[in-house]
Amino acid sequence: MTLRTYVNTNVLLIQNYSDYSCPVANNYADNKIRIINCLCVCVCVCVCEADRVLVKVQDLTPDKADQLIWLRARVHTSRAKGKQCFLVLRQQQFNVQALVAVGDRASKQMVKFAANINKESIVDVEAVVRKVEQKIESCSQQDVELHMERIFVISQAEPRLPLQLEDAVRPDGEGEEEGRATVNQDTKLDNRVIDLRTTTSQAVFRLQSGVCQLFRDTLINKGFVEIQTPKIISAASEGGANVFTVSYFKTSAYLAQSPQLYKQMCICADFDKVFCVGPVFRAEDSNTHRHLTEFVGLDIEMAFNYHYHEVIDSITDTMVQIFKGLRDNFQTEIQTVNKQYPSEPFKFLEPTLRLEYTEGVAMLREAGVEMGDEDDLRFRAPNPGTVNSSSKYDTDFYVLDKYPLAVRPFYTMPDPNNPKYSNSYDMFMRGEEILSGAQRIHDAQLLTERAQHHQIDLEKIKAYIDSFRYGAPPHGGGGGRSVDCLTEPTSFQVWRGRMLVPGSAQRPPDLHVPT
Amino acid sequence: MPMYQVKPVCGGDIQIDLPTCMYKLPNIHAQQEHSCTSEHALQNGEVDPAVKALEARQDEIMRKLYELKAAVEGLAKTVTTPDADLDLTVSSSLSPQSSSSTAFKGTADLDTLLGKDLGALRDIVINANPEHPPLTLLVLHSLLCQRYRVLSTVHVHSSVTSVPPQLMSCLGPRHVDSYARHLFQLGFTLIWKNVPTLQMKFSIQNMCPIEGEANVARFLFKLLTPYPSDPAVATLVDSWVDTAFFQLAEGSTKERAAVLRSLNSALGRNPWLAGPEFSLADIACFCCVQCSGSASSAPANVQRWLKSCENLGHFSPAKLLLQ
Numbered sequence: 001m002t003l004r005t006y007v008n009t010n011v012l013l014i015q016n017y018s019d020y021s022c023p024v025a026n027n028y029a030d031n032k033i034r035i036i037n038c039l040c041v042c043v044c045v046c047v048c049e050a051d052r053v054l055v056k057v058q059d060l061t062p063d064k065a066d067q068l069i070w071l072r073a074r075v076h077t078s079r080a081k082g083k084q085c086f087l088v089l090r091q092q093q094f095n096v097q098a099l100v101a102v103g104d105r106a107s108k109q110m111v112k113f114a115a116n117i118n119k120e121s122i123v124d125v126e127a128v129v130r131k132v133e134q135k136i137e138s139c140s141q142q143d144v145e146l147h148m149e150r151i152f153v154i155s156q157a158e159p160r161l162p163l164q165l166e167d168a169v170r171p172d173g174e175g176e177e178e179g180r181a182t183v184n185q186d187t188k189l190d191n192r193v194i195d196l197r198t199t200t201s202q203a204v205f206r207l208q209s210g211v212c213q214l215f216r217d218t219l220i221n222k223g224f225v226e227i228q229t230p231k232i233i234s235a236a237s238e239g240g241a242n243v244f245t246v247s248y249f250k251t252s253a254y255l256a257q258s259p260q261l262y263k264q265m266c267i268c269a270d271f272d273k274v275f276c277v278g279p280v281f282r283a284e285d286s287n288t289h290r291h292l293t294e295f296v297g298l299d300i301e302m303a304f305n306y307h308y309h310e311v312i313d314s315i316t317d318t319m320v321q322i323f324k325g326l327r328d329n330f331q332t333e334i335q336t337v338n339k340q341y342p343s344e345p346f347k348f349l350e351p352t353l354r355l356e357y358t359e360g361v362a363m364l365r366e367a368g369v370e371m372g373d374e375d376d377l378r379f380r381a382p383n384p385g386t387v388n389s390s391s392k393y394d395t396d397f398y399v400l401d402k403y404p405l406a407v408r409p410f411y412t413m414p415d416p417n418n419p420k421y422s423n424s425y426d427m428f429m430r431g432e433e434i435l436s437g438a439q440r441i442h443d444a445q446l447l448t449e450r451a452q453h454h455q456i457d458l459e460k461i462k463a464y465i466d467s468f469r470y471g472a473p474p475h476g477g478g479g480g481r482s483v484d485c486l487t488e489p490t491s492f493q494v495w496r497g498r499m500l501v502p503g504s505a506q507r508p509p510d511l512h513v514p515t
Numbered sequence: 516m517p518m519y520q521v522k523p524v525c526g527g528d529i530q531i532d533l534p535t536c537m538y539k540l541p542n543i544h545a546q547q548e549h550s551c552t553s554e555h556a557l558q559n560g561e562v563d564p565a566v567k568a569l570e571a572r573q574d575e576i577m578r579k580l581y582e583l584k585a586a587v588e589g590l591a592k593t594v595t596t597p598d599a600d601l602d603l604t605v606s607s608s609l610s611p612q613s614s615s616s617t618a619f620k621g622t623a624d625l626d627t628l629l630g631k632d633l634g635a636l637r638d639i640v641i642n643a644n645p646e647h648p649p650l651t652l653l654v655l656h657s658l659l660c661q662r663y664r665v666l667s668t669v670h671v672h673s674s675v676t677s678v679p680p681q682l683m684s685c686l687g688p689r690h691v692d693s694y695a696r697h698l699f700q701l702g703f704t705l706i707w708k709n710v711p712t713l714q715m716k717f718s719i720q721n722m723c724p725i726e727g728e729a730n731v732a733r734f735l736f737k738l739l740t741p742y743p744s745d746p747a748v749a750t751l752v753d754s755w756v757d758t759a760f761f762q763l764a765e766g767s768t769k770e771r772a773a774v775l776r777s778l779n780s781a782l783g784r785n786p787w788l789a790g791p792e793f794s795l796a797d798i799a800c801f802c803c804v805q806c807s808g809s810a811s812s813a814p815a816n817v818q819r820w821l822k823s824c825e826n827l828g829h830f831s832p833a834k835l836l837l838q
Binding site: 307309323324327345346347348349350351353354355356358359362363366391392393394395417 | 638673695704
């Protein structure tokens with residue numbers, strides 16, 4: 001069966017299905033094969049070109065000059081100029097300029113065809129790599145361009161895109177200045193599939209992956225064991241207000257707000273050092289820039305020998321290794337994000353700076369903020385630590401130790417020297433709290449007293465208290481969010497953009513897969 | 516008709532002599548005419564001797580007053596214009612008794628020097644480049660530790676990739692109580708950072724950062740003991756400190772040789788550089804001499820002085836780092 005074809009030696013003809021040597025193609029009738037301006041593409045894409053090597057755009061460098069290569073990429077832009085057509089082909093963060101000109105290698109119809117390919121369509125291109133004298137500033141591959149010989153459309157996109165990728169990547173200020181469009185948050189979230197294709201989003205989620213990977217690697221090297229804690233639990237751990245309820249057969253259960261209780265049980269079960277990376281669900285009906293209903297939590301718990309500062313040292317060392325790893329191995333991604341969200345390089349000290357809570361209060365008072373001794377720093381000043389620590393010590397990361405007992409949960413160990421304070425700490429990056437932790441009470445008797453003091457129903461946490469009755473080692477730990485570790489080094493302020501598909505009090509994550 | 520009749524109390528008419536003048540005074544003029552001749556002489560223009568004496572005394576007093584006024588004005592002129600001889604005589608009467616010991620006397624109350632403690636640890640933050648370790652400050656740190664409870668910590672900033680281990684332990688072993696920051700009077704935080712010049716930060720609200728090893732050394736020294744109150748000695752100390760840091764540490768070989776010669780001649784006269792007492796000048800010059808490597812080629816007096824500095828024992832951290 002022949003299709004309508006266009007006779008031109010330089011354009012691929014599919015005159016016969018049999019030409020295609022695709023066993024399935026013979027079974028497809030017209031309606032399964034789209035004819036796009038006479039260039040036929042088989043929808044099942046089973047071109048038996050198994051030995052064709054596709055080159056990656058990031059590998060297109062001057063040392064491949066004058067080679068004939070195949071590559072598959074998306075059409076980022078296409079622009080016809082008289083007898084030439086310029087395309088920018090994009091693969092994740094990398095793009096390269098390609099051109100087709102009317103001549104002995106290409107016909108006028110081919111140039112017209114190339115100019116009419118919709119943006120974001122996926123194409124296969126056979127082209128010769130040529131060096132350019134003048135650097136192409138707008139592409140990531142600046143030293144070469146492709147002179148196309150053949151071009152196929154593998155998967156076509158609709159002509160009208162809901163948002164333009166250049167607009168999505170434009171920094172906010174620049175858009176207003178030059179009168180160009182930028183895309184606002186809600187549009188981006190409504191069309192997440194396209195928004196995630198931008199170079200910035202690609203870089204952000206690669207960095208997120210890097211953070212989790214560095215976290216795991218560092219802790220495993222320190223002898224930690226990774227555990228997975230249950231997420232559907234029978235009792236709310238952190239207090240009943242911000243918890244999601246799910247129906248559990250005939251009764252109901254809750255989505256875990258934190259792996260706290262299970263981490264501690266593991267320590268009492270002699271695992272010595274554990275960590276877990278998993279989702280955490282908080283039903284917080286707030287709309288600050290930090291609130292997400294579901295996020296990835298990074299939690300650590302370890303037994304210590306003589307002083308809970310061993311725990312702090314271990315956690316801060318892990319954080320410093322993560323910063324160093326990001327700095328050394330992910331520079332490309334950080335620079336990409338900085339193009340849209342400019343920021344300063346992240347500064348830190350090794351060993352990490354540790355200040356006491358009273359010092360933080362004194363620094364705030366010196367700067368003119370009025371507060372009582374036991375007020376919570378976080379709610380008193382928007383960026384409490386940046387007041388002094390970043391200017392005096394020149395660090396963006398520090399620990400604030402010895403918080404007042406009144407603002408911490410019931411299982412926090414009080415300070416033996418001063419009953420108003422506790423052995424607890426928070427870690428800050430650029431003034432935002434990213435990790436909260438403490439030494440936990442490992443004595444069942446003291447735990448019962450503290451729970452009663454906080455007026456918690458002892459029946460609900462009976463199992464928790466029981467786990468400390470049979471010899472529990474002194475232990476402590478902390479928990480944070482992977483998105484926060486990501487935000488601060490790159491200063492990626494767009495909070496909801498940090499989650500792949502974020503959910504908040506106003507809108508649950510809606511990219512559901514139909515069953 | 517009258518109610519009743521009363522006999523008249525007094526007689527009908529009594530003649531009363533109403534006076535015409537209120538009171539009488541003796542006539543002044545009339546008296547003088549009848550007085551003695553001395554007063555008469557006064558009337559004639561002759562002066563009474565008593566008055567004369569009085570006038571003479573008044574003149575005498577006025578004269579003395581004028582003389583005093585002239586003297587005071589003359590003195591005022593001499594005081595406002597600088598007069599070296601005058602200053603020396605004044606200051607020599609005020610200078611304290613010198614002591615020949617090398618321990619630091621003199622109270623230096625931290626509250627008066629550094630400001631009231633608001634509850635935060637008084638932390639001195641020093642940013643130094645690991646390629647030029649500040650030996651003077653290490654020596655001063657060990658002196659501070661002998662005097663106060665100092666919490667010392669060493670950090671490496673992210674702008675520096677790595678630092679040799681002896682720089683990490685240059686402030687000595689970690690204090691046993693270092694987990695409780697509020698137990699210490701003073702904090703000494705050394706951060707190895709990629710900075711062009713050494714920098715010290717203490718109070719962000721009230722002080723700008725202090726730059727340069729010489730200036731930070733002066734700040735730290737004043738926490739130990741006040742500068743000598745004799746301005747001549749204080750200037751001498753300052754001048755030696757500057758010589759050490761500018762010409763000895765950073766100067767050419769010629770400059771260094773010149774400094775060593777002047778050190779030699781100064782040390783020929785006194786046991787220490789700034790007179791009979793050990794001072795900041797000795798610390799600065801010792802460290803810079805050691806740093807520049809000219810210790811072995813120094814003249815005799817300088818060698819002797821280097822030995823006595825080492826015997827004091829304050830310089831052990833510096834020596835450790837130099838090895």
